[in-house]
Amino acid sequence: MARRVLILGSTGSIGTQALEIIAGRDDLEAVGLAVGRDWQTAVAQAKGFSVGTIAVADEASAAEAASSFDGTVLSGEASARELIGATSPDIVLNGIVGAAGLGPTIAALTQGIDVALANKESLVIGGELVTELASATGARLLPVDSEHSALFQLIENEDSHAIDRIVLTASGGPFRGRTDLEGITVEEALDHPTWAMGGRITIDSATLMNKGFEMIEAHHLFGTGYDRIDVVVHPQSIVHSLIDLCDGATLAHLGYPDMRVPIAYALTWPERAEVPVERLDLAKVGSLDFEEPDPDTFRCLALAREAGQSGGIAPCVLNAADEVAVAAFLDGRISFSDIPRVIESTLDDVGSGPARGFDELFAVDEASRERASEIISGRS
Ligand SMILES: NC(=O)c1ccc[n+]([C@@H]2O[C@H](COP(=O)([O-])OP(=O)(O)OC[C@H]3O[C@@H](n4cnc5c(N)ncnc54)[C@H](OP(=O)(O)O)[C@@H]3O)[C@@H](O)[C@H]2O)c1
Numbered sequence: 047m048a049r050r051v052l053i054l055g056s057t058g059s060i061g062t063q064a065l066e067i068i069a070g071r072d073d074l075e076a077v078g079l080a081v082g083r084d085w086q087t088a089v090a091q092a093k094g095f096s097v098g099t100i101a102v103a104d105e106a107s108a109a110e111a112a113s114s115f116d117g118t119v120l121s122g123e124a125s126a127r128e129l130i131g132a133t134s135p136d137i138v139l140n141g142i143v144g145a146a147g148l149g150p151t152i153a154a155l156t157q158g159i160d161v162a163l164a165n166k167e168s169l170v171i172g173g174e175l176v177t178e179l180a181s182a183t184g185a186r187l188l189p190v191d192s193e194h195s196a197l198f199q200l201i202e203n204e205d206s207h208a209i210d211r212i213v214l215t216a217s218g219g220p221f222r223g224r225t226d227l228e229g230i231t232v233e234e235a236l237d238h239p240t241w242a243m244g245g246r247i248t249i250d251s252a253t254l255m256n257k258g259f260e261m262i263e264a265h266h267l268f269g270t271g272y273d274r275i276d277v278v279v280h281p282q283s284i285v286h287s288l289i290d291l292c293d294g295a296t297l298a299h300l301g302y303p304d305m306r307v308p309i310a311y312a313l314t315w316p317e318r319a320e321v322p323v324e325r326l327d328l329a330k331v332g333s334l335d336f337e338e339p340d341p342d343t344f345r346c347l348a349l350a351r352e353a354g355q356s357g358g359i360a361p362c363v364l365n366a367a368d369e370v371a372v373a374a375f376l377d378g379r380i381s382f383s384d385i386p387r388v389i390e391s392t393l394d395d396v397g398s399g400p401a402r403g404f405d406e407l408f409a410v411d412e413a414s415r416e417r418a419s420e421i422i423s424g425r426s
Pocket of ligand 1: 054055056057058059060061080081082083084085103123126140141142143144146164165166167190191192241242243244245246247305
């Protein structure tokens with residue numbers, strides 16, 4: 047019987063690639079789709095994949111969808127969560143962008159359903175509570191982020207005591223090598239050298255916040271202390287991550303950058319699927335480069351490491367402030383170099399402390415967004 051897959055964020059970069067994988071396989075079936083507001087694409091996808099139920103978070107867009115779709119349309123911010131109960135999937139692919147992805151991750155794990163997790167914000171915001179929830183219900187978190195998928199595959203067959211260090215690779219983004227980030231335009235920041243992704247993660251890759259989020263994500267997924275998580279800049283994005291073992295061996299995961307590989311791995315795990323991607327030709331690649339990251343210029347990387355080390359609510363504040371700052375940069379309201387300033391001030395103002403429950407995290411998320419917005423609009 048085909049594995050029933052629920053795709054959250056089906057119109058996004060991850061969601062459309064997940065549907066491409068499903069289209070080529072008899073053992074995977076899409077049973078539901080959730081989107082933010084792009085109802086036209088969602089309805090077209092539902093018709094193409096014979097999906098009977100979709101969720102649209104924006105209520106006006108959901109009403110439009112309902113008038114042109116014969117199936118069921120769930121509406122509102124909670125609709126992606128409700129879709130899980132309505133479709134009884136075997137696995138939820140969470141490709142929603144931002145904090146909006148946390149609720150559906152909690153809902154799936156609570157029901158004991160495995161989550162193929164692209165929405166790294168689920169672990170950045172609620173890492174401690176999310177991993178506790180997964181172990182309580184026995185549901186699995188299968189990483190979709192390419193670096194974490196690589197680490198998952200490298201670590202899977204190793205004794206955790208044998209792993210000395212994990213190393214995340216970072217492309218360095220379009221501004222690698224620069225020591226001055228003033229005057230950068232939106233167009234320049236959206237021009238990622240190796241990966242084609244959604245807008246927010248592309249800006250996060252340019253500031254290196256994305257790599258900071260990935261350190262936090264790796265800490266929670268693999269239980270590795272921050273002192274044993276390193277980042278190395280690798281502009282070709284061919285090596286997806288590495289682990290150092292106690293006997294001096296280092297294992298790496300390689301391939302051309304293509305998200306269909308980790309998406310397929312998460313959806314078909316523990317089997318490996320045939321994925322029609324270009325095979326790596328190292329002789330053609332010629333050489334691979336590696337360099338130290340520059341956290342003095344790319345402040346977001348340092349801010350993320352500090353927030354991760356503080357734990358509790360700090361990573362939640364970090365993510366909320368970053369979401370608000372990146373949106374303001376994309377709208378032309380702040381400059382690229384203002385992004386870390388807004389985040390740092392929000393972290394200072396909202397403060398730190400333990401994360402006692404999901405409700406508290408949602409409240410901290412809201413308070414941090416408000417504070418970041420005030421900082422951006424010049425109110426103190
Ligand atoms: N893209 C990559 O290669 C990549 C790699 C690793 C990890 N990730 C992670 O994967 C996640 C998605 O990234 P992406 O690049 O695919 O983003 P994206 O292209 O911007 O797509 C985001 C998706 O989320 C949907 N969405 C937004 N708000 C929603 C809500 N409240 N409820 C339901 N759906 C909502 C959007 O729907 P609408 O179209 O209707 O707005 C869209 O389908 C992010 O957490 C990112 O960090 C992405």
